[in-house]
Amino acid sequence: MPTEDASRSRATLSEVASQADVSVSTVSKVLNGRAGVSDETRARIEALLQDKRYQQRNPKRQVAPLLDVLCYEVDSPFGSEALASIEQSARQRRLGMVLTGATERATPYPHWVDDVLRRQPVGVVLIACRLSADDKQRLRSRNIPLVVIDPAGTPAPDVPSIGSADWNGGYQATRHLIDLGHTRIGIITGPTDMLASTARLSGYRAALESAGLGNDPSLIRPGRFHHADGLEQGRALLALDDRPTAIFASSDLYALGVYEAARSFGLTIPGDLSVVGYDDLSIAQWAGPPLTTVHVPLVAMAEQAVHLVMRLNDEPELAFSRIDLDTTLVVRGSSAALTPVSSKSA
Structure with missing residues (x-):
């Protein structure tokens, strides 16, 4: 029945x-x-x-050769590099790209879905954004594929998403610092409602536990993946009586803020403080010293997202949930073995 x-x-x-x-x-x-x-x-x-959960009967709808992209913080280095990768992948398929910035809550502005429906794009890609159930259903009812890159919040099982192995990246970053002899390792985390942040924090904790090191709550500091958070929370960590000798900044923007915080305390990197970032944005290799960081395969994630949108456009009933691409640690000049000098309080 x-x-x-x-x-x-x-x-x-x-x-x-x-x-x-x-x-x-x-x-x-x-x-x-x-x-x-x-x-x-x-x-x-x-x-x-x-x-009625209406869905158009004819999956072979008339589409414009466009990809609609909704991006959180389009002016951020992460957003800029992700968008550049998507545009390149779309261009290779002779698709144009329509870009819309999201609100501070990582949601679209009013009437965004109306505009998408008028354009009738090949599909929609979200970058670190979320849609309401109603908006998702409106796209679904018109057979417009939706794929999310690095989703905000826990990805819904009914929306295909492309991410990276954030737990493993957090583990790799922390394990690298442990292997260098550091036992007081601070972390600056991201928003608690983002899967990427909670996974990186979980990886950090797992690495400490595997090395027999305790989880000191004072070494865990929150942020929203902004440079200012790296500066503020970096200063808070370095002001501790028993300050950390290393900091895992779970974004490269945090790491640059930590660099500034270290300078304000008269500390050198990596002589007095080792720093590991996350994302491996272009700015990481230009920092002084060049930043040790976890490489997130943004280009491959963009390629996967555009490919999946195209496939879903041809096969609307395709069952697909989530794919996580591997992260890799890129060792540069901001991390070094612990020495007696770096273990002294500032």
């Missing part, structure tokens, strides 16, 4: 039009994001489409 959801999903365009007391052409305008429908009528039709 069909389930209630299955029955609801079989609603036709004419049934939705009848219940909304409008013409089929009006429902079609709403489905395709076209103008000529009042806000009140559009809202009523959208509510019915959501309730």
Whole structure:
């Protein structure tokens, strides 16, 4: 016997039009994001489409050769490098790219989905963003594929996502410092509602535990992946009576903030303080000294995301959840073996 959801999903365009007391052409305008429908009528039709879990019958829709990208903090080094990688991958497939910046809550601005529906792109890629259930359903009902890179929050099982092995990256970074003889290792973490941050912190803790080292809460400092957090929390760590001899900054921007904090305390890197970053952005190798960091394969993640969007466009029923690409530690000049001098308090 069909389930209630299955029955609801079989609603036709004419049934939705009848219940909304409008013409089929009006429902079609709403489905395709076209103008000529009042806000009140559009809202009523959208509510019915959501309730009926309507999905267009013809998966081979007419599409524009465009990729819609929603990105959190487009002006950040991470956002810039991720976008450059996506644009290159899209261009190789002769796709244009429409870029929209997200709000401070990593969500789209009002009417973003309406604009996407009007454009009818090949698909949508989110970078460190999240969508409401209603927005996801609106895209799904029009057979517009959605893929998330480095999702904000825990990735939903119904949305394909591309990430990296953040637990392993956090473990590698911390294990590297332990192998250099450091036992007082601070960490600056990311937002608690981001999978990447919690996984990196978990890897840090696992490395300490595997080495028989305790987890000192005073060595764990929060942030939101901004340079200012690296400076502020770096100073807080270095002001401790028993300061750390090494800091795992779980983003390269944090690490540059820690560099500045170390200078303000008259400490040298890596002589007095070893630092490991995360992401391996271009700025990492330009730092002084060049930054030891965990390489996140942004180019490969972008390639995977665009490839998956194209595949989902051809195979809307394709079942896909998540893929994590490997991270690697890149050792440069900011980490060194612990010496008696570096173990002294500042």
